[in-house]
Amino acid sequence: MSENPDLTNERASGTFETNAMAAVIYGSEKFAQRRREITEAISKIPEFQDSHPLVFMSREEKISEACRKLAVLSNYWNSLIDTSDEEEALHLYREVLGLEGHPLALHETMFIPSLIAQASDEQQEKWLGRAQRREIIGCYAQTEMGHGTNLRALETTATFDISTREFILNSPTITSLKWWPGALGKSANWSIVIANLIIKEHNYGPHPFMVQLRDEKSHEPLPGITVGDIGPKMAFNGADNGFLGFKNYRIPRENMLMRHSKVTSDGSYIKPPHAKIGYSSMVKVRSRMAMDQGLFLASALVIAVRYSAVRRQGYLEDKSREVKVLDYQTQQHRLFPSIARAYAFIFCGFETIRLYDQLLIDVQNGNTSGMADLHALTSGLKSVVTYQTGEGIEQARMACGGHGYSMASYISEIYGVAIGGCTYEGENMVMLLQLARYLVKSIEMIQNGKSRELGPMVAYLAENESEIDLNLGPNEYLKVFEYAARNQTWRATEKFQKLRNSGMSNEEAWNQASVELTRASRLHTRLYIMSTFINHVGSIVDQKVKGVLIDLLNVHVTYEVMDIGIYVQGLLSSNQMDLIRNQLYVSLETIRPNAVSLVDSFQISDMQLRSVLGRRDGNVYENLFKWAKSSPLNKTDVLPSVTQYLKPMMEKSKL
Numbered sequence: 001m002s003e004n005p006d007l008t009n010e011r012a013s014g015t016f017e018t019n020a021m022a023a024v025i026y027g028s029e030k031f032a033q034r035r036r037e038i039t040e041a042i043s044k045i046p047e048f049q050d051s052h053p054l055v056f057m058s059r060e061e062k063i064s065e066a067c068r069k070l071a072v073l074s075n076y077w078n079s080l081i082d083t084s085d086e087e088e089a090l091h092l093y094r095e096v097l098g099l100e101g102h103p104l105a106l107h108e109t110m111f112i113p114s115l116i117a118q119a120s121d122e123q124q125e126k127w128l129g130r131a132q133r134r135e136i137i138g139c140y141a142q143t144e145m146g147h148g149t150n151l152r153a154l155e156t157t158a159t160f161d162i163s164t165r166e167f168i169l170n171s172p173t174i175t176s177l178k179w180w181p182g183a184l185g186k187s188a189n190w191s192i193v194i195a196n197l198i199i200k201e202h203n204y205g206p207h208p209f210m211v212q213l214r215d216e217k218s219h220e221p222l223p224g225i226t227v228g229d230i231g232p233k234m235a236f237n238g239a240d241n242g243f244l245g246f247k248n249y250r251i252p253r254e255n256m257l258m259r260h261s262k263v264t265s266d267g268s269y270i271k272p273p274h275a276k277i278g279y280s281s282m283v284k285v286r287s288r289m290a291m292d293q294g295l296f297l298a299s300a301l302v303i304a305v306r307y308s309a310v311r312r313q314g315y316l317e318d319k320s321r322e323v324k325v326l327d328y329q330t331q332q333h334r335l336f337p338s339i340a341r342a343y344a345f346i347f348c349g350f351e352t353i354r355l356y357d358q359l360l361i362d363v364q365n366g367n368t369s370g371m372a373d374l375h376a377l378t379s380g381l382k383s384v385v386t387y388q389t390g391e392g393i394e395q396a397r398m399a400c401g402g403h404g405y406s407m408a409s410y411i412s413e414i415y416g417v418a419i420g421g422c423t424y425e426g427e428n429m430v431m432l433l434q435l436a437r438y439l440v441k442s443i444e445m446i447q448n449g450k451s452r453e454l455g456p457m458v459a460y461l462a463e464n465e466s467e468i469d470l471n472l473g474p475n476e477y478l479k480v481f482e483y484a485a486r487n488q489t490w491r492a493t494e495k496f497q498k499l500r501n502s503g504m505s506n507e508e509a510w511n512q513a514s515v516e517l518t519r520a521s522r523l524h525t526r527l528y529i530m531s532t533f534i535n536h537v538g539s540i541v542d543q544k545v546k547g548v549l550i551d552l553l554n555v556h557v558t559y560e561v562m563d564i565g566i567y568v569q570g571l572l573s574s575n576q577m578d579l580i581r582n583q584l585y586v587s588l589e590t591i592r593p594n595a596v597s598l599v600d601s602f603q604i605s606d607m608q609l610r611s612v613l614g615r616r617d618g619n620v621y622e623n624l625f626k627w628a629k630s631s632p633l634n635k636t637d638v639l640p641s642v643t644q645y646l647k648p649m650m651e652k653s654k655l
């Protein structure tokens with residue numbers, strides 16, 4: 001069937017090449033091209049297609065379908081991608097497995113990275129190759145039923161038995177059961193387990209251990225291990241998140257991951273070079289989250305923008321034909337700022353992935369000085385990005401009206417998966433408070449006359465605001481954001497200090513200032529996102545692409561400043577606020593002809609989108625009907641529930 005002419009016209013009005021834009025989004029022409037090649041190659045392999053729509057499947061069917069595809073994938077892995085390239089591998093996973101989770105997700109995102117960051121060279125020799133070849137499937141078991149955030153309160157113990165040189169793992173209480181780890185429930189046969197290291201009754205706190213859970217032949221749980229699935233979740237139901245308990249389960253001393261902390265055979269403990277070095281697997285995932293969430297948001301926007309370009313409802317001036325809903329200003333205001341955010345998040349994602357890779361090298365060379373900075377940055381970023389992604393996806397769903405609420409849009413699934421990110425890898429409020437600690441320390445440095453020692457990301461906290469001329473470009477908006485973030489950070493810090501000076505304990509003062517502190521963290525992070533976006537656009541060479549991205553940046557900066565209006569009242573007059581508001585409306589109109597091309601540029605395939613509304617060809621209505629007819633409920637005209645219950649009930653009522 002040919003493309004819907006409404007979408008053809010939209011594509012014709014685009015002022016740039018989508019392949020050139022994809023090269024900017026994905027960091028290089030080479031990677032953008034590789035993505036397309038991988039997508040193309042996959043589309044020719046029929047076994048990678050869903051056997052029927054995932055939304056009609058039960059959890060068992062979804063997990064089985066994911067495993068089926070993984071088994072097929074194992075035959076093609078080396079021919080489809082450069083296996084040493086993480087981004088190619090993740091693209092392949094997204095295309096083939098989609099976003100509902102699968103038994104290798106944690107293997108790739110946490111198990112292997114933990115081995116790389118935490119295992120000694122000898123341990124890597126033993127396990128890393130096996131993991132990379134997928135001879136074993138691993139997961140990351142840290143969270144317990146009773147504690148996830150507060151790692152110092154974890155209860156699982158690994159007690160060193162000097163006589164046998166083994167660790168004995170125990171889950172002493174119901175609340176100490178590991179709870180949530182992805183792939184633990186039914187799939188993984190090995191796990192990195194975080195347990196309190198105990199030597200001679202001294203608790204050295206949480207440490208990582210390599211633990212075999214299941215027999216490698218029979219896949220049965222090993223004696224001393226209790227393991228299973230935790231049941232259905234809001235989304236991610238292609239994944240078997242699990243529970244795990246230990247009863248006097250012994251592992252060799254060599255199974256504690258010993259790149260940094262060590263236990264010698266006589267039971268001596270060797271400290272790591274940084275107290276939080278064991279948390280690196282979390283930082284790794286957090287450093288990826290801006291990218292991953294940007295892509296979730298992008299997916300929802302591809303669906304909503306394409307659909308809004310074929311959905312006609314109501315009239316503007318021309319009464320002879322209904323208007324595309326994308327022409328309504330309210331629709332544009334709902335969607336376009338999110339397009340800008342999706343671009344900005346992906347740009348930030350590339351930056352934080354690069355920073356993590358550099359930190360890994362530094363740490364392996366004994367330099368841990370960058371850890372605090374990256375922890376603060378990624379903590380704030382994962383919180384703001386996941387929250388705004390959730391907001392943006394939900395608006396995208398509403399922008400699709402009734403059909404958005406149908407699983408045919410697939411937006412609710414994207415939403416369910418994406419907002420999991422507000423919780424996993426550090427609950428958002430908690431992570432904002434981690435960044436706040438860093439911001440408060442920065443203010444204290446300024447107060448103590450050490451402004452010169454501030455890192456580049458917080459140097460603005462020591463500056464004085466100057467007059468703002470809003471007729472200039474995005475950099476002036478950046479100054480507005482700096483003003484807001486600086487003011488709020490000082491205000492929140494001073495509140496905390498005042499409470500503490502009044503005689504309150506440090507913890508209570510912190511708690512009573514915490515809402516204000518989280519606000520400071522959000523503003524600081526949004527400033528970082530904006531500044532990354534501006535810098536990125538500044539570096540683009542292709543003038544057509546750059547022109548459109550400047551328009552998109554204008555949507556971003558004006559929307560963001562309007563959104564934080566309450567924090568800039570002391571800086572901007574109401575006339576200036578009106579001016580910004582009008583600039584936002586003008587920028588929405590400016591970006592309108594490029595809206596479809598901007599979302600096309602994400603180059604997310606139909607196979608990955610799984611959305612009837614978001615189809616690239618725009619043939620929504622006929623496919624919506626086809627999709628509904630494929631519902632299992634439509635296999636027969638009369639359901640057994642009718643014959644068994646409703647018919648007798650109606651018959652009885654007749655009497």
Ligand SMILES: CCCCCCCC/C=C\CCCC(=O)SCCNC(=O)CCNC(=O)[C@H](O)C(C)(C)COP(=O)(O)OP(=O)(O)OC[C@H]1O[C@@H](n2cnc3c(N)ncnc32)[C@H](O)[C@@H]1OP(=O)(O)O
Pocket residue numbers: 090093094104105106108109110140142143148149150151152182276279280282283285371372375424425426427430434437438
């Ligand atoms: C294959 C493709 C498919 C893709 C799909 C994949 C989907 C994956 C889906 C889900 C994966 C989810 C996996 C998980 O969720 S794993 C579990 C994650 N758990 C958490 O994140 C727990 C959060 N809690 C913490 O991180 C910590 O407990 C804490 C909140 C940071 C507090 O820690 P702690 O009590 O030890 O710390 P203190 O209060 O004593 O001290 C805080 C000081 O430590 C500094 N700090 C903390 N963390 C770090 C770090 N990582 N690096 C450097 N420094 C750190 C902090 O800044 C404080 O310093 P200060 O100087 O202020 O004292």
Ligand SMILES: Cc1cc2nc3c(=O)[nH]c(=O)nc-3n(C[C@H](O)[C@H](O)[C@H](O)COP(=O)(O)OP(=O)(O)OC[C@H]3O[C@@H](n4cnc5c(N)ncnc54)[C@H](O)[C@@H]3O)c2cc1C
Pocket residue numbers: 106140141142143146147148149150179180181182236241420423424425426427428429430433
């Ligand atoms: C989809 C999904 C996948 C997951 N995968 C894994 C996995 O593979 N491996 C694994 O180990 N874990 C996994 N988890 C667990 C996840 O990491 C934890 O749920 C997360 O870290 C939050 O911890 P919690 O559940 O203890 O929340 P809690 O800490 O109990 O949070 C409850 C509330 O308390 C608040 N709160 C807690 N502490 C503070 C504080 N100090 N200050 C202020 N407020 C506070 C929070 O803000 C929140 O509002 C997964 C979770 C999900 C949802």
